[in-house]
Amino acid sequence: MNIDDHTKAISLPWWAVQLIAWFLFCVLSFLSLTLWYGNPRWMHVAHIGLQAMSGAAMTLPLTLILPYANKGGVLRRVLAHLVVVAVLAFLWNIFRMATFDAMITAPDIWQDFGGWYFTALLIFGLWAALYYIAQAYIAVALERKQAEQERVRRVEAENFSREAQMKMLRYQLNPHFLFNTLNSISALVKTNRSDQARTMISQLSHFLRLSLENDEMIDMSLSGEIEALKLYLDIEKVRYAERLNVNIDVDSDVLDAQIPALILQPIFENALKYTIAGQVKGGTIRLRGRRDGDRVVLSIADTGPSDKRKKPAVLPLKKGVGLQNIEGRIQAHYGGAGHVEYKLSDLGGLDVILSFPYNLAAKAGAA
Numbered sequence: 001m002n003i004d005d006h007t008k009a010i011s012l013p014w015w016a017v018q019l020i021a022w023f024l025f026c027v028l029s030f031l032s033l034t035l036w037y038g039n040p041r042w043m044h045v046a047h048i049g050l051q052a053m054s055g056a057a058m059t060l061p062l063t064l065i066l067p068y069a070n071k072g073g074v075l076r077r078v079l080a081h082l083v084v085v086a087v088l089a090f091l092w093n094i095f096r097m098a099t100f101d102a103m104i105t106a107p108d109i110w111q112d113f114g115g116w117y118f119t120a121l122l123i124f125g126l127w128a129a130l131y132y133i134a135q136a137y138i139a140v141a142l143e144r145k146q147a148e149q150e151r152v153r154r155v156e157a158e159n160f161s162r163e164a165q166m167k168m169l170r171y172q173l174n175p176h177f178l179f180n181t182l183n184s185i186s187a188l189v190k191t192n193r194s195d196q197a198r199t200m201i202s203q204l205s206h207f208l209r210l211s212l213e214n215d216e217m218i219d220m221s222l223s224g225e226i227e228a229l230k231l232y233l234d235i236e237k238v239r240y241a242e243r244l245n246v247n248i249d250v251d252s253d254v255l256d257a258q259i260p261a262l263i264l265q266p267i268f269e270n271a272l273k274y275t276i277a278g279q280v281k282g283g284t285i286r287l288r289g290r291r292d293g294d295r296v297v298l299s300i301a302d303t304g305p306s307d308k309r310k311k312p313a314v315l316p317l318k319k320g321v322g323l324q325n326i327e328g329r330i331q332a333h334y335g336g337a338g339h340v341e342y343k344l345s346d347l348g349g350l351d352v353i354l355s356f357p358y359n360l361a362a363k364a365g366a367a
Helices: 003-009 012-034 042-069 074-104 107-190 194-213 222-243 265-275 321-337
Strands: 219-221 244-250 258-260 283-292 295-302 339-344 350-357
Touching (some): 012 042, 074 107, 107 194, 265 283, 265 350, 321 339, 321 350
Antiparallel strands (some): 283 295
8 A cells, every 4th residue: 555545544434443542541541540549630631631632633643654664674664663653652741741740730740751651652552553453454445445346347348348249230230131121122113013112111110110219228028029020020021921931939938038139130031031032932930939947048940942952951051140140149148148059940941049048137138
């Protein structure tokens, strides 16, 4: 602890301890001297109070000097402390004996100088010990406070970094999704399907409004996520009509689980690209959700392309922007507690499995 930190440490709590210590000095002096010798005169009581006030005043320079004496080797510090305490105790002893002589008229008091000085040394020695005990306590308290503040700053920085990363990934999705949707609208217009194009534009506006309203949200409930997913699928059904079949089978006990907002849409978009687009008969995308202990497991499976030769025979598959984005968001949100796994589904295509802690808090990642 440097001098500045030391000065800050000797604050109001320490002076409260000082007042209590000197008050106890007054009480003990009154009981052991004034009453013991049977002369409880007001002058004796006044002198006890004067001793305490002058002693407390002299500890102020002692408080400022001791940090400078606490330097160098052990022997040097011990000698420096003994000298400082001895000098101030000597000065205090002269003052209290002189005032006692003046107030009570005891000319023979100076013959007992050694006894008075020994008492002064003992008192100032005890004060120095109390001072270092209090200083050590305050130093430990300051270190704990600084460590806690540093931990809070580190957690806030990590949270800020994680939220910034998740928002960046969210913003990366919007242009990707808009590009595909606007291309679809353009294709509808070119083929004179203006009614479908208008419907698709209307559905797109609803979806974008939901996305903007939740732009600052890190989490949303799974039920809310499914509603957002349905808005997205309404857009795609304008283009694919009966070729797009969706099966949602989610257990009711996970509908209130908190998940990263709009995490499912890119997975469905990827499934649409390889299952529905370009396939005359279309296909099926299935969403399943269940609880596995203290975790939520979501499975998004598809039937794959009608031409089975296009189906990936070996995993891991080559992942595009959407799936890489999902992995990045899950990692940023849950750390090592979140997992993304790819399997060949029982429907014949790809099965993307998300697994993460079941959480009802407003921010699953923070909890």
